[in-house]
Amino acid sequence: xxxxxxxxxxxxxxxxxxxxxxxxxxxxxxxxxxxxxxxxxxxxxxxxxxxxxxxxxxxxxxxxxxxxxxxxxxxxxxxxxxxxxxxxxxxxxxxxxx
Numbered sequence: 001x002x003x004x005x006x007x008x009x010x011x012x013x014x015x016x017x018x019x020x021x022x023x024x025x026x027x028x029x030x031x032x033x034x035x036x037x038x039x040x041x042x043x044x045x046x047x048x049x050x051x052x053x054x055x056x057x058x059x060x061x062x063x064x065x066x067x068x069x070x071x072x073x074x075x076x077x078x079x080x081x082x083x084x085x086x087x088x089x090x091x092x093x094x095x096x097x098x
């Protein structure tokens with residue numbers, strides 16, 4: 001049974017920022033649409049199989065790699081909380097979870 005997905009404000013802002021960046025960088029929204037579709041597919045997979053991501057240094061928080069992005073999430077009872085989306089090309093010292 002799929003678990004309910006809840007986006008934190010930070011995660012939603014991360015996603016919006018990433019998509020806006022690609023819209024501006026490419027002068028088109030086609031890549032952003034494809035990337036957002038990929039995010040949705042992977043998050044759907046996470047809702048079905050929450051243990052699919054790798055464990056982080058924070059108890060209960062897992063990470064799933066999608067292209068150049070890590071989606072950090074936490075499972076609490078029947079809900080998956082999307083905590084953050086992080087671009088792996090950024091400085092690793094700024095990584096929210098290890």
